[in-house]
Amino acid sequence: MSDEAELPPAPAVAGTSLDGTKIFTITAEENAALCRSTGIEPAADGTAHPIYYYIATQVAMGKTVAGVCETCEFDVDDGPMMGSSGVKFSRPMKVGESYKVTGEILGLVRKRSRKLGVMDVLTYRLRLNTLDGEQVLETDNVWVLPRKELA
DSSP, X not given: OOGGGGSOOOOOOTTOBOOOOOXXXXXXXXXXXXXXXXXXXXXXXXXXXXXXXXXXXXHHXXXXXXXXXXXXXXXXXXXXXXXXXXXXXXXXXXTTOEEEEEEEEEEEEEEEETTTEEEEEEEEEEEEEETTSOEEEEEEEEEEEEOGGGO
């Protein structure tokens, strides 16, 4: 019997909607400030800095970070950690264009780690869409939720 079999199961959260109701618009001023903070000038063609994939999806998804943690029965004060984030662009994001987010939790897996002890690995997918429904990008994010109470 594996060590994981001895652990209590992770909360069953797969399929939980992360669809947002907020509209996110990248302003020219915000894009210019972000670009300049990284040492580049804003694109002349109105393309937004690609890091907005993460900013826009996190801000406009249907739950806050604390809300996602609560769904996973995890106290945000225990320090969720980003494991990874990957993105597939269908086209560039544009300054002045408005977006909405759809998404869902894909899974929550409980594991034992040598460094962290017991942890849950959360995977969720978000899609950034124009207001008329065109998908601009899709991102899969992985968070690590250390379960100190199960160590």
